[in-house]
Amino acid sequence: MLNHAIRIALASAFACLAATTIARADCESDMNQLEKALQTPNLSTAAKAALEEAKTRSVAALKKDDDAACHKAIETGLKKAGIPMQ
Structure with missing residues (x-):
């Protein structure tokens, strides 16, 4: 039972880490x-x-790990500059 609980905890930690990495990757591609x-x-x-x-x-948004704010900032800047977002 303890072994099962440890596996669940590790899987949960891995899932959180993966989600953070994906968000950072999206912001970095926008950057x-x-x-x-x-x-x-x-x-x-x-x-x-x-x-x-x-x-x-x-x-600043990347440092806070806020992918939505990062994307919004870049989208707004590109729009103001007249450059289409890809």
């Missing part, structure tokens, strides 16, 4: 898209400012 957008030639000053603000907000 990669943001970095590519920042390298776009001939960005206007307003577009570059919007992307820089999105970068700041997404890094």
Whole structure:
């Protein structure tokens, strides 16, 4: 019985770790898209400012492990810059 409880606890811990890793991966892929957008030639000053603000907000969200806020920040920044989200 104790062995079964240990297996359940380990499986639960692994599932939580996997979910956190997936969320971080999604935010990181969004951040990669943001970095590519920042390298776009001939960005206007307003577009570059919007992307820089999105970068700041997404890094803060990544540190809090808040994938939804990270995605929203990047989505908003790209929209303000006139760059479509992929």
